[in-house]
Amino acid sequence: MKFDPDTIVAPNSSHQGSSHRGRPRQFCPDAALTAALKVFWERGYEGASMAELTEAMGITKPSLYACFGNKEALFRKALDLYEKEKLAYVRAGLTAPTAKGVAEAFLRGSLAMQTGNDPRGCLSVVSAVACTNYADSIRDEITSLRLATDRAIIERFERARDEGDFPPDVDPAAMAHYLTAILQGMTVQARSGATPAELERLVATTLAIWPGR
Amino acid sequence: MKFDPDTIVAPNSSHQGSSHRGRPRQFCPDAALTAALKVFWERGYEGASMAELTEAMGITKPSLYACFGNKEALFRKALDLYEKEKLAYVRAGLTAPTAKGVAEAFLRGSLAMQTGNDPRGCLSVVSAVACTNYADSIRDEITSLRLATDRAIIERFERARDEGDFPPDVDPAAMAHYLTAILQGMTVQARSGATPAELERLVATTLAIWPGR
DNA sequence: CGAATTTCATACCACGCAGTATATAAGAGT
DNA sequence: ACTCTTATATACTGCGTGGTATGAAATTCG
Numbered sequence: 001m002k003f004d005p006d007t008i009v010a011p012n013s014s015h016q017g018s019s020h021r022g023r024p025r026q027f028c029p030d031a032a033l034t035a036a037l038k039v040f041w042e043r044g045y046e047g048a049s050m051a052e053l054t055e056a057m058g059i060t061k062p063s064l065y066a067c068f069g070n071k072e073a074l075f076r077k078a079l080d081l082y083e084k085e086k087l088a089y090v091r092a093g094l095t096a097p098t099a100k101g102v103a104e105a106f107l108r109g110s111l112a113m114q115t116g117n118d119p120r121g122c123l124s125v126v127s128a129v130a131c132t133n134y135a136d137s138i139r140d141e142i143t144s145l146r147l148a149t150d151r152a153i154i155e156r157f158e159r160a161r162d163e164g165d166f167p168p169d170v171d172p173a174a175m176a177h178y179l180t181a182i183l184q185g186m187t188v189q190a191r192s193g194a195t196p197a198e199l200e201r202l203v204a205t206t207l208a209i210w211p212g213r
Numbered sequence: 214m215k216f217d218p219d220t221i222v223a224p225n226s227s228h229q230g231s232s233h234r235g236r237p238r239q240f241c242p243d244a245a246l247t248a249a250l251k252v253f254w255e256r257g258y259e260g261a262s263m264a265e266l267t268e269a270m271g272i273t274k275p276s277l278y279a280c281f282g283n284k285e286a287l288f289r290k291a292l293d294l295y296e297k298e299k300l301a302y303v304r305a306g307l308t309a310p311t312a313k314g315v316a317e318a319f320l321r322g323s324l325a326m327q328t329g330n331d332p333r334g335c336l337s338v339v340s341a342v343a344c345t346n347y348a349d350s351i352r353d354e355i356t357s358l359r360l361a362t363d364r365a366i367i368e369r370f371e372r373a374r375d376e377g378d379f380p381p382d383v384d385p386a387a388m389a390h391y392l393t394a395i396l397q398g399m400t401v402q403a404r405s406g407a408t409p410a411e412l413e414r415l416v417a418t419t420l421a422i423w424p425g426r
Numbered sequence: 427c428g429a430a431t432t433t434c435a436t437a438c439c440a441c442g443c444a445g446t447a448t449a450t451a452a453g454a455g456t
Numbered sequence: 457a458c459t460c461t462t463a464t465a466t467a468c469t470g471c472g473t474g475g476t477a478t479g480a481a482a483t484t485c486g
Contacts, residue, residue, distance in 0.1 A: 003368040022432025023482040044343060046259065050474060060435060062473075065435095121342065128405045129334065131259060131345035143405060151219070181415055184401040185394025192341045192356060194390075202394055205387040208474065209422050234464025236452040263444060273465060274445075280463095284444065 003206075011023050029067055033055040037078040040180055041119040044130040045075050045138060060145065072138060082123050083145065092151060098213045099160035102153070107203040110183050114190040114199055121191035126187050150176060165211040175211075230366050238337040244271040249281075254332040256341040258288050258351060268414055285351060295336050296358060299326065306363060311426045312373035315366070316392055318343075320416040327403040327412055334404035338397050362388060379425040388424075395419050 035057045050071060054061050070073040074082045077096025095101045114120055128142050157172035166172065187203055248269045252261045263284060267274050281287040300320025309315045328332055341355050370385035379385065399415055 019484080021430075021484050023434075025433065026482095047343075051472085061437095062477095065436065065475070072439085090462080125401055126342055129339055130260075137345055146405060169421075171414070171418070174414045177397075177407075177411060177415055178418045179420075181398025181402060182391075182394050183398070185396070185398035186341055187337055188397040188401065189390070189394060192359060198390060200261075201384070201387045203391055204386070205391045209391075209424055211422055232454080233462085234454055234460075236454095236464075239452095262442080265440085273463095275447095275466095276464065278445070390473065 015080055025063075025067070027057070027059050027063065032059055032064075032067070033074075033077055033191075036074055037081055038119060040075055040078050041121075041123045041126070044126050045131065045167055054207070062110075063134070075138060077140065079123065079127075079141065079145075079160075086118070088122075089113075090149060092153075094156050098163075099165035100207070100210050100213050101176070102156060102208055103159070104207055105205075106179065106183060107186075107206060110186055111196070111199050111203050114186070115196040122184075122187040125187045150180065153179065170211055237275075238280070240270070240272050240276065243393070245277075245280070246290055246294055247288075249287055250336075252292055253333060254287055254295070254334075254336045254339070258284075259343065272366050288351060292307055292336065292340075292354065292358075299331070299336075302326075303362060303365075307369050311376075312370055312378035312388070313423050313426050315369055315373070317393065317416075317420055319396060320399075320419060323399055324409070324412050324416055327399070328409040335397075338400045339404070340349040345401055365391065366392065373425075383424055390409050400413065 019077075036053050039053050039056045040159060042048075043052070050064070053071075053074070054064055057064065062165070065072070066076060089105065093102050093105030093109060096105045110122070113122075124142055124146060126140070128146070153176040154173045157166075157176050160166060160172070161172045164173065182202070186199060189202070190199060226299070248271070249266050252266050255261075256265070263274060263277070266284075266287070267277055270277065272280075279288070281290060284349070295367045302318065306315050306318030306322060309318045321334070321417045326335075335358060337355055341359070366389040370379075370389050373379060374383070374385045379388065395415075399412060402415070403412060
């Protein structure tokens with residue numbers, strides 16, 4: 001057994017594991033994974049080469065393979081990190097008091113990600129659209145991730161309907177998919193070079209049109 | 214000079230060019246290009262390999278290179294064909310009598326493409342999102358194509374505003390980008406396995422919410 | 427110190443990629 | 457029939473890819 005795929009905790013990471021035999025690791029896996037995430041985010045899974053990844057992570061290929069397994073495992077861990085850190089606004093947004101509040105939180109959260117220093121577009125969307133050739137396992141993981149988010153939004157919107165946030169003729173599930181469609185479209189536009197002002201206008205337009213409260 | 218990149222007219226195509234010296238071509242370039250388009254459409258530019266392309270087109274590599282130049286030129290011609298044939302509904306939709314009619318035409322046209330026999334998703338969107346590494350020229354071409362469509366929709370919606378299709382506080386350009394965002398989101402969802410019924414619901418929801426006539 | 431163990435650095439491997447050299451086949455003009 | 461021209465078929469090239477073998481460096485335990 002060469003590496004433990006579930007354990008990325010580093011010697012020089014936050015809380016140093018007590019004892020360790022052999023030469024200690026000379027890089028911080030968390031920082032390396034963050035760098036890898038950025039590369040995958042910009043280039044997509046297939047577009048990111050191992051050479052590019054190792055250079056951005058500041059480590060050599062054997063170190064990468066020893067620590068993270070292979071390219072697919074690395075991407076998987078980067079994806080986990082992505083949804084844990086970058087998609088916090090999704091979990092936070094679900095707690096907004098009304099359906100329109102949820103929509104606004106999502107739209108503004110997504111907008112903030114586009115205008116920050118991170119790469120443009122959503123990693124999940126990029127990967128879902130781009131990846132056709134390679135292992136189905138990654139597609140499946142992204143799909144199940146998306147399904148889980150969809151379900152959460154649908155349930156939140158069903159509650160919103162019960163609380164009277166929507167006009168009576170509106171289907172919560174349909175509104176959930178409608179909202180995600182706009183968020184995905186926003187990703188595509190950000191990826192194709194739309195300015196923050198244009199995306200801001202898209203958010204404002206969506207909210208102005210939004211039915212209910 | 215080995216081939217003329219602007220001339221794909223075939224000997225065995227529709228109207229046979231009168232005289233021809235040398236061995237005649239044993240395939241129909243139009244049909245081959247259609248097959249290539251399908252591959253690019255499914256796999257994206259980088260995802261499509263020359264081996265896959267030649268097999269789908271039913272020709273060998275030298276024939277491909279002699280007739281179409283190289284991979285990039287082939288993609289460019291496939292893209293032209295795509296927008297000429299598959300995006301006819303965009304040009305047709307612009308002639309609808311009201312802004313909402315335009316939106317409905319676009320949404321239903323896009324929906325029809327997703328439910329047909331063609332590959333899922335929009336070639337332009339897929340290419341715009343997926344392609345990060347290779348020649349900027351393709352990105353530029355796709356971008357300029359998108360900009361032209363955007364401008365056409367914006368102008369159409371400005372006319373619509375003058376004709377009173379929108380409530381007074383609505384910005385036509387914003388509505389144009391809003392509509393394209395939904396269409397792009399629809400592409401993403403179709404690409405990630407959404408059913409026709411779900412997409413249909415997305416169309417209905419968008420139209421139900423649409424402001425004005 | 428010395429043995430065991432783990433990481434790091436360099437070089438390497440097999441493979442698939444876009445693109446091509448070469449030789450042969452199939453027509454048209456004379 | 458013979459030449460000229462163009463397309464086809466096969467085989468190949470150089471390169472970048474993901475992944476790895478091997479030996480040296482750095483640490484802990486005895």
